[in-house]
Amino acid sequence: MSQATLQIVKISGHAGTVPGAGVERGEQVCKLVDTTTCIGCKACEVACLEWNGYQFSDTTFDNTYQTMPQTAWNYWNLIKCNEHEREDGTLQLLMRKDQCMHCADPGCLAACPADGAIVQYANGIVDFQQQNCIGCGYCVSGCPFDIPKFNPATKKMFKCTLCADRVTVGLEPACIKACPTGCLHFGAKEDMKVIAEDRAQQLREHFDFKDAGVYDPAGVGGTGVIYVLHDVKNPEAYGGLPRDPHVPWVVRIWKGPAKWLGNLAMLGGILGVTLHYLRFGPKEVGPERHKGEQP
């Protein structure tokens, strides 16, 4: 019986601080996806299903090479295929591994009202704790990448866990291990950033990709999955990768000022009642109330 545990640094819907956060040193883990060497073989999709034990479901033909239009609650990892016409009229087949980005500032966690349903570990993995999930689906509204998916049978939300069970015991995620071209890479976030930048520089200097770059959006505090793109100025071409992802401002206000105003109003009410009691004492019931009653 393994006693594998991970230190939690952020908890959804939790009042107050997270006990022990920042006490232990945690190395940030990161997946690097080099879209320029992906051949769309989908070994990562199969490895993900195999490791997580989900059934191989029917595929949906959508006039592309994609397995299905988007990820599902039991299909966390999908290669998005896009036919992109460049300015000079040539065709590019862009393939991007779509999965949870494990944001440093996760919108799903900010939007979640259930205490402990979404947590962030010290190594950067954002994980859903299904036993605490109430199935409200607010995480979908908080996610800029449209990743959390609802399981109608159990009424819980599911998404990629970055193979937290494997990473905890020192293994790499299943998708990373399978990748036959080596376009997927796994390691510490700092190392992945260096490798990604080197590759982008190589693409700029030795290949015809002047705008090659690394996608590690600052709007969500950086991500635990970073991409090397042929054209970092046009991430939308890669199956709708947002140019500048942010946690929606509605969620920010709702879970920030609006929540605190609400809390303040509630505390003020309680405080008012208490002060009123201390100043004026309990409400005296006058004798006229008992007029109709028998003595």
Add this chain to the structure above:
Amino acid sequence: MRKTRRDFLKASTVGGTALTLLGLEPTPAQAQLRELKIAGATQTRSTCPYCSVSCGVLIYTIGDKAKNVTPQVVHVEGDPDHPINRGTLCPKGASLEQDILNPRRLLKPQVRRPGSDHWEDIPWNQAVDEIAHWVKKTREETFVETDATGRTVNRCEGIAWTGGCTDTNEFNYLVGKAMRSLGVCYLETQARV
């Protein structure tokens, strides 16, 4: 305002509970994760049977090979020590678990007779006997002792042998011996397919 002992105890309890609710628990928050599904499983090295690349795979079976356990495959992944694939697999190789745990997996010999439109189940003994019969019959009918110029060649041209990528060197040595003793000269391997 005079405080009684009872008031003090009440205030301590309420205050302590409030502090806990506000998140001032003394123990760090830890998450218990899903058990690693291959934690105690037996790891067996094998070779992917699909294409001629012959990637190394690790087959994980439940149990520790103790006498009273029948191993059951729970997971298959690439073998990082194998020089060909170094841990990686293609989508077909990554789905090898489904190749083993599959209701449509063929577990007994079947034969489709000449002119028949369906496969029929036959026992192993009968299958081996029939193969031996056909090998002998074919060899006798197609054996070439001498070629057109009269040189002795002793060829069996009616039979060919194809090896697979999971065959070991030792197995191939034995097959080579057996086939050449029959006179078979069409020895081929899947690695060239």
